[in-house]
Amino acid sequence: MGSYLDKRRRWTVLGKMVLFLAVVLSYCQRPPEGKRIGSSYQELSKAEVWKVPSRSQAQIIGLRPGDLIIAYNDEVIKNFGDYLAAEKHLVGTREAVKLTVLRDEQEINLETKPVPLSFIPRTKMYSASLAKALDDILQHFGQQGFYDWLAAMTGESFALTLLDQDCQSWGGDGLADNYLTNVGKFTGLSFRTIYQSSAGDTEEQYRARAALAQGLAENKFVLVYGGWEKVSGNGWGIVVRFDSKDSVFYGYAIEDGEEQALKRGLVRAYEVKFRGKVNIELPILVTTVLEQALEMGLAASDSGWHSGLEAYDVILKQLERFPLCPEGVDVSNLCFYNMVWRLISKKESANRFLYEMREVLPEGAEMFEEVIGRNRAIIGRLEGVAAAGVSFNSLDEQRKVAKVIYEIQQIENDILGIYEEIIGEL
Numbered sequence: 001m002g003s004y005l006d007k008r009r010r011w012t013v014l015g016k017m018v019l020f021l022a023v024v025l026s027y028c029q030r031p032p033e034g035k036r037i038g039s040s041y042q043e044l045s046k047a048e049v050w051k052v053p054s055r056s057q058a059q060i061i062g063l064r065p066g067d068l069i070i071a072y073n074d075e076v077i078k079n080f081g082d083y084l085a086a087e088k089h090l091v092g093t094r095e096a097v098k099l100t101v102l103r104d105e106q107e108i109n110l111e112t113k114p115v116p117l118s119f120i121p122r123t124k125m126y127s128a129s130l131a132k133a134l135d136d137i138l139q140h141f142g143q144q145g146f147y148d149w150l151a152a153m154t155g156e157s158f159a160l161t162l163l164d165q166d167c168q169s170w171g172g173d174g175l176a177d178n179y180l181t182n183v184g185k186f187t188g189l190s191f192r193t194i195y196q197s198s199a200g201d202t203e204e205q206y207r208a209r210a211a212l213a214q215g216l217a218e219n220k221f222v223l224v225y226g227g228w229e230k231v232s233g234n235g236w237g238i239v240v241r242f243d244s245k246d247s248v249f250y251g252y253a254i255e256d257g258e259e260q261a262l263k264r265g266l267v268r269a270y271e272v273k274f275r276g277k278v279n280i281e282l283p284i285l286v287t288t289v290l291e292q293a294l295e296m297g298l299a300a301s302d303s304g305w306h307s308g309l310e311a312y313d314v315i316l317k318q319l320e321r322f323p324l325c326p327e328g329v330d331v332s333n334l335c336f337y338n339m340v341w342r343l344i345s346k347k348e349s350a351n352r353f354l355y356e357m358r359e360v361l362p363e364g365a366e367m368f369e370e371v372i373g374r375n376r377a378i379i380g381r382l383e384g385v386a387a388a389g390v391s392f393n394s395l396d397e398q399r400k401v402a403k404v405i406y407e408i409q410q411i412e413n414d415i416l417g418i419y420e421e422i423i424g425e426l
Contacts, residue, residue, distance in 0.1 A: 079257055138189070235253050
């Protein structure tokens, strides 16, 4: 679809109408066979570079975004997990490490010290965990995957969300399922609630787990929000099997392309069905997405999640105390930078969605471009913080970062105003 969009400026008004129809038809077209559940996660699991932080070992040896690590000290690397295991095995030794990288379909040999490369893998580019799960399910039903559209529909690319006093939740997706009804409207999926947690009721958890096991036995698809083995905090994923030997559910979630356990408890669960393809009216889709973005940008949820401008207020408040995470400086660093990269990925996803909408809805093109430019400004500030490598080992350092967060909050405020203009225009 992107190749069509690149040519759009050379097209006439008739060409724009053809492009509009192509977007709708490609979204709704159903190939004869779908993909296996979990396959899109596995496609992302390779040790591919998404970002190269400043002053990292990855930058020192010359790694670039898009590089794919295929061997580490002559050990074949099939996925990011293989890379981490190989790196961990050699960290602290004295021997130099040979790195084999696939770049532009050519193998390149590099040499590095036995220290963490600290690049950000491509899997982090897809941090909207509900969107990724829905994308995988749709591909299983033979629909073309549209991660960025789904991230927009679920609000995951349009607003920062977090829980107060829980650094692990920064950049999380705790409000995303508020918009499942709209997701169903535009994708043909339907959702039936299996479980909604209430104050950790153990009997209710037991019944929910039994319902999940029954659903899996009947070959139903189960969408889950909970504590996955390889996900920091809670996240969305797809449960695919239950192991009666260890009484653990297994499935797929972000951060890793391999099957992982649902370890730390169940928060919400939905049975997912596919009704069939639907026709999409793009102006209605965009209006719906931006109305949700306004809602998330201005209000907190009754569930305890904060979103948008209020979420930034929570972070600013935390940055006025030391350490900003009660668990200590190391956790503060980890949680903050996890939020930085997740927020960058969300903003880039929002921009990819807006690029497409700018092309097929020319009446709002100028305002779409304004939002895209402001998102770029936010990304630039976040990458500047990452490049500075700030360590949250003092209140003064935290206050320096707070100035940047405040600037980002003001840009977000401007963006909300533009959303209202776009809605009025459409």
